Amino acid sequence: MIVAFSVTPLGVGEDVGKAVAAAVKVVRDSGLPNRTDAMFTSIEGEWDEVMPVVRAAIEAVKAYTNRVSTVIKIDDRVGVSGGLTAKVESVERHLAALEEGGGE
Incomplete structure (x- = not known):
């Protein structure tokens, strides 16, 4: 399963980088495959591996505020790993084909 989530501290002003970094550190320290971009952090593993990490990331942000907004999207596909x-x-393969003039 892949879980993409964002955790946002509320009531701390516009600069939320420090609190978000605390959440990302939890994810990276988990040892599970992960990727962070400007809007979400994605983590891959089994349900029982991933969800405690998401919860711990939320708790890490709560150290900075009493209110946290969390958005979670889950792609749960049986038998797939490395997704x-x-x-x-x-x-990227499809983009390369389009750039070379191929349509498919």
Whole structure:
């Protein structure tokens, strides 16, 4: 399963980088495959591996505020691993084909 989530501290002003970094550190320290971009952090593993990490990331942000907004999107596909990388590689292959003039 891949879980993409964002954790936002509320009531701390515009600069939320320090609190968000605390959440990302929890994810990276988990040892599970992960990727962070400007809007979400994605983490890959089994349900019982991933969800405690998401919860710990939320708790890490709570150290900075009493209110946290969390958005979670889950892609739960049986029998698939390495999806975090494979999905991006697939899109890159299709982009390369389009750039070379191929339509498919």
